[in-house]
Amino acid sequence: MSRNPYRRRREVAVVSLLLLVLAIVQGPTRSSAADGNWWLPTSRPAPDSQINVTGEPFTGTNAQGEVRGFVDAHDHMFANEGFGGRLICGKTFSEAGIADALKDCPEHYPDGSLAIFDFITKGGDGRHDPVGWPTFKDWPAHDSLTHQQNYYAWVERAWRGGQRVLVNDLVTNGVICSVYFFKDRSCDEMTSIRLQAKLTYDLQAYIDKMYGGTGKGWFRIVTDSAQAREVIKQGKLAVILGVETSEPFGCKQILDIAQCDKKDIDAGLDELYALGVRSMFLCHKFDNALCGVRFDSGGLGTAINVGQFLSTGTFWKTEKCTGPQHDNPIGSAAAPGAEAKLPAGVKVPSYDSDAQCNTRGLTDLGEYAVHGMMKRKMMLEIDHMSVKAVGRVLDIFEADSYPGVISSHSWMDLNWTERVYGLGGFIAQYMHGSEGFTAEANRTKALRDKYDVGYGYGTDMNGVGGWPGPRGADAPNKVTYPFRSVDGGSVIDRQTTGERTWDLNTDGAAHYGLVPDWIEDIRLVGGQGVVNDLFRGAESYLDTWGAAEHHQAGVNLAKDAPATASSAEWNPFTSYAPNRAVDGTRDTRWASDWSDGQWLRIDLGSTHLVGRVTLDWERAYGKSYRIELSTDGTDWKTVWSTTSGDGGLDTARFTGTPARYLRVTGTERGTQWGYSLHEVGVHSS
Numbered sequence: 001m002s003r004n005p006y007r008r009r010r011e012v013a014v015v016s017l018l019l020l021v022l023a024i025v026q027g028p029t030r031s032s033a034a035d036g037n038w039w040l041p042t043s044r045p046a047p048d049s050q051i052n053v054t055g056e057p058f059t060g061t062n063a064q065g066e067v068r069g070f071v072d073a074h075d076h077m078f079a080n081e082g083f084g085g086r087l088i089c090g091k092t093f094s095e096a097g098i099a100d101a102l103k104d105c106p107e108h109y110p111d112g113s114l115a116i117f118d119f120i121t122k123g124g125d126g127r128h129d130p131v132g133w134p135t136f137k138d139w140p141a142h143d144s145l146t147h148q149q150n151y152y153a154w155v156e157r158a159w160r161g162g163q164r165v166l167v168n169d170l171v172t173n174g175v176i177c178s179v180y181f182f183k184d185r186s187c188d189e190m191t192s193i194r195l196q197a198k199l200t201y202d203l204q205a206y207i208d209k210m211y212g213g214t215g216k217g218w219f220r221i222v223t224d225s226a227q228a229r230e231v232i233k234q235g236k237l238a239v240i241l242g243v244e245t246s247e248p249f250g251c252k253q254i255l256d257i258a259q260c261d262k263k264d265i266d267a268g269l270d271e272l273y274a275l276g277v278r279s280m281f282l283c284h285k286f287d288n289a290l291c292g293v294r295f296d297s298g299g300l301g302t303a304i305n306v307g308q309f310l311s312t313g314t315f316w317k318t319e320k321c322t323g324p325q326h327d328n329p330i331g332s333a334a335a336p337g338a339e340a341k342l343p344a345g346v347k348v349p350s351y352d353s354d355a356q357c358n359t360r361g362l363t364d365l366g367e368y369a370v371h372g373m374m375k376r377k378m379m380l381e382i383d384h385m386s387v388k389a390v391g392r393v394l395d396i397f398e399a400d401s402y403p404g405v406i407s408s409h410s411w412m413d414l415n416w417t418e419r420v421y422g423l424g425g426f427i428a429q430y431m432h433g434s435e436g437f438t439a440e441a442n443r444t445k446a447l448r449d450k451y452d453v454g455y456g457y458g459t460d461m462n463g464v465g466g467w468p469g470p471r472g473a474d475a476p477n478k479v480t481y482p483f484r485s486v487d488g489g490s491v492i493d494r495q496t497t498g499e500r501t502w503d504l505n506t507d508g509a510a511h512y513g514l515v516p517d518w519i520e521d522i523r524l525v526g527g528q529g530v531v532n533d534l535f536r537g538a539e540s541y542l543d544t545w546g547a548a549e550h551h552q553a554g555v556n557l558a559k560d561a562p563a564t565a566s567s568a569e570w571n572p573f574t575s576y577a578p579n580r581a582v583d584g585t586r587d588t589r590w591a592s593d594w595s596d597g598q599w600l601r602i603d604l605g606s607t608h609l610v611g612r613v614t615l616d617w618e619r620a621y622g623k624s625y626r627i628e629l630s631t632d633g634t635d636w637k638t639v640w641s642t643t644s645g646d647g648g649l650d651t652a653r654f655t656g657t658p659a660r661y662l663r664v665t666g667t668e669r670g671t672q673w674g675y676s677l678h679e680v681g682v683h684s685s
Helices: 005-026 116-121 152-160 174-179 189-210 225-233 262-275 298-312 364-375 387-400 414-423 434-443 445-451 512-526 528-535 537-549 578-582
Strands: 070-075 163-172 219-221 237-245 277-281 379-381 405-407 426-430 456-458 495-497 500-502 563-565 598-617 622-630 637-642 649-669 676-683
Touching: 070 426, 070 512, 070 537, 152 163, 152 189, 152 219, 152 495, 152 512, 163 189, 163 225, 163 277, 163 537, 174 298, 189 219, 189 237, 189 262, 225 237, 225 537, 262 277, 262 364, 364 379, 364 387, 379 537, 387 405, 387 414, 387 649, 405 414, 414 426, 414 445, 426 434, 426 537, 434 445, 434 512, 434 528, 445 528, 456 537, 495 512, 512 528, 528 537, 563 578, 578 598, 578 676, 598 622, 637 649, 649 676
Parallel strands: 070 163, 070 456, 163 237, 219 237, 237 277, 277 379, 379 405, 405 426, 426 456
Antiparallel strands: 495 500, 563 598, 598 649, 598 676, 622 637, 622 649
16 A cells, blocks of 8 residues: 655655754754854853853943943952962963963962961961862852952953943052062062053953954953943943052152152153053052052051061151041051061051051152143042042142042042042942942932942952952842843853852852842842942943043143242242242242231233132142232232132132232231242133
């Protein structure tokens, strides 16, 4: 009996379909990137870390033309290359693969007992399982301060979770390098900074290769704000280079004597700018030739104070604070490992509890560096500066309406917050636990609303600071996996690398890949409002950067103008004549006789609209004085006055007024001496 030919064809078709399905399931599959999924690489190394995020990263801008996304204003991707190369163990990436990148320092084997830096920063004995890939039993961890947290794939996960700006601070410290037992390279700070900059570009090329060629990867180093906006519009991560080091350009001080000069500063700024650096700290941890630092506390503070002595020949010096701002309390806890490095008979001094301010502020060379950064349109990081130094920086920026000021990780006195926002600057908070982060975000919420700005975080990963610990598997409002990204377009599950899977609830913020999980924890604990402010962070950071780039220094109408005064202090060796206050340099000054009623008059040559006057006082300052304007030199109008002057750099702003002549009239001195001005600036706005 013959079979039905239609039935036979149908059976063949069914078998063929089954074979096709089996081939698809069991055979090699094309890369998702080949199907148009631009965010997935065509050739990721194998083996490698998982990303554990699905969905297309958001691209473009919002309806108002603003970029969207989070900003990490303070990270250290290549800190493993600083401090002599053996303080932070593991690499951000390696051409030899993840097994080479994520391995411990050789001296940590077999049980971590030689993890000496852990003794100083964490306490305990430093013992841990040194094996990284593939087991990761003990590291990375939220309280492991000497192991790599910035493996590139973990950063990729943060990008996939919504981060769009990353500031990679190139970091090292020559003294810590010199006293640490293990190193494999020179302790020269600038040598390390150059290497870390190069490796950041190497990482960009490494990722580009995965995506098919130059410019195709998600990791994009940018050197201006417009470039950053374009990168973010494409949905990629804009990476900005910064510098956080203790002796930039070799500008250390020994026994209060500067070891650099203005030529060194200019050459150093030019070199960093050419490397792509656009933000930097002028001092960090140790007082240097540019500025005094904000102290560290606890045992780490004691260790750093020892390093300060070994580097400079002096310990930190304190004085009573003159305003509400104050530096951190100096560490008084013992740090035996560090103190053993002191010469025989030398001990860390004790400090009065009511004297919390560093005596060292912004030096003359520091002021020169600040003006050099303004000239190059760079952003100045004020965290780690003493309050005396920060106060002077803000005075300088306010005098010239320069917005390029950043506080990136909670190391600035919080009383400066509104002054930073008033300039157009940007503020980020350290990566604290969700409760603490939310509390601080809420405390400053009214100011952000007033100035219409977003918020940022500074993870400080690889910065030897410690990160949020676990809230517990049974904590209220815990993170539930999987969850959606803030924009709603991606699904984020627990992160797995090798044999280890991390859960923020039980592991805390162990590495950079858990940044999205931490943000979700903030949403659950603190509410959507905090996260919304963070999601505006990239836009606000780029607003500050763009405003600094487009800043134009105002013309000083008073420079080299004829000047007269009620008196001038006589000195056989130095001139204190009135014209010294308008010659364009702080190296000279006008000084009056030692009595209250004194004045300085400047002829602007012709009538101008005057709306801003800056007064750079010497130590002999005016407590009560007024600024007067006149078109004819006879009839005077008071446009600004004060009875509470405190010296320093004063900026008087008032409604624009036509004037040819300007007079500063002192009515009460702030000291036993007369009135003395380094420079007077007169501006139209």
